[in-house]
Amino acid sequence: MEFGWSDAHEAYRAKITAFLKKTLPADWDQIALHGPGSDAQTDYSRHFCKLLNDEGMLIPHWPAEYGGEDLDPWQQYVLGEELWAVGEPRGGQYMNVNWVGPVLMKYGTAAQREKYFPPIKAGEALWCQGFSEPSAGSDLASLRTLAVPADGGYRVTGAKVWTSYAGHADRCFLLARVPARDGGPAGKAGIVILLTDMASPGIQVKQIPALIGEGDIHEVFFDDVFVPAEDRLGAEGQAWEIINYALQNERVGIPRYAFSRRILDSTVAQLQEDGRFDDPVFQDRAGRALALTEAARMLVYRVVDSRAHNLPPDAFGNLARWATVNSDNGVNNLLTEYRPEGLLGADPMQQAHHQRAIAAGVASGAAEIQLNLAARRYLDLPSGEQRGL
């Protein structure tokens, strides 16, 4: 891959940075520190996404027929890098534009797109992702939430956990399973995707206190919740294909390395100002962190390049996710060395990075699983089970 930014890409980046400079409030760092699911950041995201849309930068990479501007995948990444580097003012709405919308474009009905796209485009919609359950995380296919076919739809009963943004979300991209004919647990083929209205009777949301910030993760309970058939995405039996498509988008959807690099640079600058950067321990940690953030950036660019050429997903998507988690950890190692007393009261952005980095290797699926997927799908290596482990 030969890589260099074109003049158009550089101009686009400059447009975004100018917009951020003009738009972000003076206390934005404090808002970001509350966490991506907090009241403060959610309120701000609704205001910010509207302004972003007015500038044509909320969904610029969407096809024009859906209200986007047909921009190339690189421009989407430039936008993601710049927004993530300042702490992601879109809050949970980044999911709408990165993967909820694209999944609906590919698998949704015209009626679903008509229903869900206007609030996304207006910067008003907040979705949550109801995948994980108390005994189904990495092994997602073992999920148990039941969707029993009923007159005109499904009746859903079960529990989800670690659901980000559920406290504020209007819709849940919910995975449940229809009962197998023999009454036993069905496999992947039994999963359905229900685009569930979070205001439906029978849904209870309970916040879980979390290091990542206020209001970020939740338990969500479904007690005989009715979901109309028109809110099912795709056919019964098609869900696993759709989930894989959604996860491919989500895996490299967050350019974490951009935020890590910003924090790395600011921390090194502080160490230099304090006259402490001569210490070989700091130099070692900073050097490693720089190598990790650059490795993550390059691996993600490899994935973007494939997308720009319409190539099918390959192992680089899994490796890029693994590398971005490592870049977060590399910068966190420097930060904890720099402030062994803890980051409370530190620069708000350093603290926000620290909080988000700790969760990064588990949120969006445990990073270790990416190595399993790459080994099995692309290197043809046997699984532990096949090796009798």
Ligand SMILES: Cc1cc2nc3c(=O)[nH]c(=O)nc-3n(C[C@H](O)[C@H](O)[C@H](O)COP(=O)(O)OP(=O)(O)OC[C@H]3O[C@@H](n4cnc5c(N)ncnc54)[C@H](O)[C@@H]3O)c2cc1C
């Ligand atoms: C901040 C945060 C936000 C989240 N947001 C959401 C959300 O919005 N929606 C949602 O549905 N979920 C969400 N999650 C849940 C997340 O997707 C799960 O935590 C993740 O998939 C791991 O599942 P688990 O917690 O059950 O851990 P487990 O699957 O039990 O894994 C525990 C550990 O075992 C390792 N492990 C498990 N199986 C294997 C294997 N086969 N090979 C090697 N190692 C293995 C894992 O790597 C991990 O280190 C969030 C989690 C966090 C921390």
